[in-house]
Amino acid sequence: MFGMIGIAVTFAMVFGGYVMAGGKMGVILHSLPYEMMMIGGAAVGSFLLSNETAVIKHALGGLGRSLKGPKWHEADLQDVLCLLFQLLRIARASPVELESHVEDPANSAIFQAYPKILKDEHAVSLITDTLRSSSLNYDDPYQVEEMLSQRIGLMNEEEMHAPHALQNMADALPALGIVAAVLGVIKTMSAIDQPPEVLGGMIGGALVGTFLGVFLAYALVAPFAQRLQAVVKQDQAFYDVIKSVLVAGLHQHATNLCVEVGRQAAPDHVRPSFGSLETALRDLKRAS
Secondary structure, three states, X not given: OHHHHHHHHHHHHHHHHHHHXXXXXXXXXXXHHHHXXXXXXXXXXXXXXXXXXXXXXXXXXXXXXXXXXXXXXXXXXXXXXXXXXXXXXXXXXXXXXXXXXXXXXXXXXXXXOOHHXXXXXXXXXXXXHHHXXXXXXXXXXXXXXXXXXXXXXXXXXXXXXXXXXXXXXXXXXXXXXXHXXXXXXXXXXXXXXXXHHHHHHHHHHHHHHHHHHHHHHHHHHHHHHXXXXXXXXXXXXXXXXXXXXXXXXXXXXXXXXXXXXHHHHOOHHHOXXXXXXXXXXXXXXXXX
16 A cells, blocks of 8 residues: 555656646657667566566566565464474374374365465475474574575575566666667767757757656666565565474474474564464463
């Protein structure tokens, strides 16, 4: 919501201020299609040239993701802590019973209680692979912590390709605007015998290219890239919470303490309160 408000405010302030200062929108609107074709087309072409298919898909999806905001919220963090609490209890009470949940999470009653988490392949594989490895005696907490950190780091690196690609496009747009402006000047110089009012309009149209390149770079594409980067970082914190709980479990801490370690690993603005988490865990104990 705030993303759309930001875009509206940007356009209103820039073009509203221009009109209020006596500027004529006709000059911009006349040149806009041609300048946008040159600048936007070159930007898209260089974007396609410099990125792989997977990065391009992530970047396109990232535009909507940056407007929607982070995927994981406080309620989701509480859900994953409750999920891990149940799995760790089963792992310690009956490792054989845990196997069915780990090997087939899609048909696990525990995982099915949290459909949003179940749909996330990264979260499910992170949990099930770690619990499966620990059941096969790969349970050294320091080795597992290093392995999980590397795995989450790779996930984060892949997710960061999209915002970096958008930022590279933003960095290129001002230069592409200058290219369009130079072409406009070349066109103007070829009509140097025209009256001053005609030349003035042509020069103004050429400068639209410079304006458009800078405007697109710093008012639209760069903010989208920065917002997407912030969203990715917050979503990655969800997996750090999972790592913290699993590693605490391998240290043989009490199950409640493992969950508390994960809760404290969450960012402040999405961290579940101690009271709400305790209530949820108490309800789970009663249900079982």
